[in-house]
Amino acid sequence: MRSIDTITIKNTVKLLFIQSSYDIGDTMLGMLGKAKENEDNDTARYVLDQIIENDLIARNDQVPMCQDTGIAVVFLEIGNEVCFTGKPIEDAINQGVREAFEEAYLRKSIVDDPLFLRKNTNDNTPAVIHYEFTRGGNVRVTIAAKGFGSENMSQIRMMKPADGVEGVKSFVIECVRKAGPNPCPPIVVGVGIGGSFEKAAILSKKALTREIGERSEDREYRELEIELLNELNSLGIGPAGLKGKTTCLAVHINHFPTHIAGMPVAVNIGCHAYRHATTKI
Ligand code: SF4
Structure with missing residues (x-):
């Protein structure tokens, strides 16, 4: 068995949310650029230009690319040779989300009771977590910040x-x-x-x-x-x-x-x- 302290999961979740909120990635930028070249409508070209410029500013200045920084969704694929130590895994994931949204100034958008109270939890938790069990000694962490x-x-x-x-x-x-x-x-x-x-x-x-x-x-x-x-x-x-x-x-x-x-x-x-x-x- 391979032991993984859940603090590693916490740090990974935090890093992934911060990085993905600031940096859309080269593949997406390339696709937006190609889409712009393909447009013959001036307004469409202008809008795509603005989106690309916005994404580049977000990357260079390390700021969120959109005011809605999303609900935190986490997929965890856990190998059968992995044993977690430290805090419960759910607490670790939520701590990673909390720290990311606090420290990177991402908007906190989650309300506790969805129908009656709708009071902001003020740290963007809880995350929506999906657990999958696989083979081997690794854990795959996948996140989405969904607007x-x-x-x-x-x-x-x-x-x-x-x-x-x-x-x-x-x-x-x-x-x-x-x-x-x-x-x-x-x-x-x-x-x-x-x-x-x-x-x-x-x-x-x-x-x-x-x-x-x-x-x-x-x-x-x-x-x-x-x-x-x-x-x-x-x-x-x-x-x-x-x-x-x-x-x-x-x-x-x-x-x-x-x-x-x-x-x-x-x-x-x-x-x-x-x-x-x-x-x-
Ligand atoms: S759907 Fe929400 S997160 Fe996505 S670009 Fe629009 S405002 Fe931003």
Whole structure:
């Protein structure tokens, strides 16, 4: 067994949230630049220019790229040869989030009771944590700082198996069309297909932690990602919803076996502040 003190997890979570809030990463910057070259609409080019400039200022000045610094989502993949020592793992993760949001001046956006009190917890905790158990002696920590302009536009539908590929396509397109400018396009679309009601939602969320544009390993799903990307960009919503060819930068689909009687499909929309990071300990 390999012992890992949960203080290491705390420090990793903290670092990943700070880094991803300040630095969008070269791949995303490259995609925004290419999208700008591809636009022939002046307004679309201007908006993309502003987004790129904003992201570069955030990186160079070490400031958040957006005022909404998101809800903290953490995926923890724990190998079966790992034994944690120190504080309980959940406390360590929340301490990492607390320190990141305090020390890096990230906006605290979490309210305790979601319906009646809605009192700010003032440290952006608790994080939403997903635990997965794998083989080996490592822990993978993956984080997403998810803004709610895009989160609010996400949807899930319990589809019938007979709805097939065309049904899935129509649903994804309908979600993005209805969302219009609200999720701060250009967006990244995470799609989860299969499992149960909650599994589909988690699949779609995890799809938004993939490096942007990284395609599914399965040919059919890969082709569907490309097809959907083209269809979403033909909607003409454009950057900031001001029309143009760039509504969506990437579609990521994750799938899982499901019940013979159904086909859950979840669509989780990510904004252009595509903040995620992953590392192996
Ligand atoms: S949806 Fe994204 S870009 Fe828009 S305000 Fe929220 S975090 Fe910022």
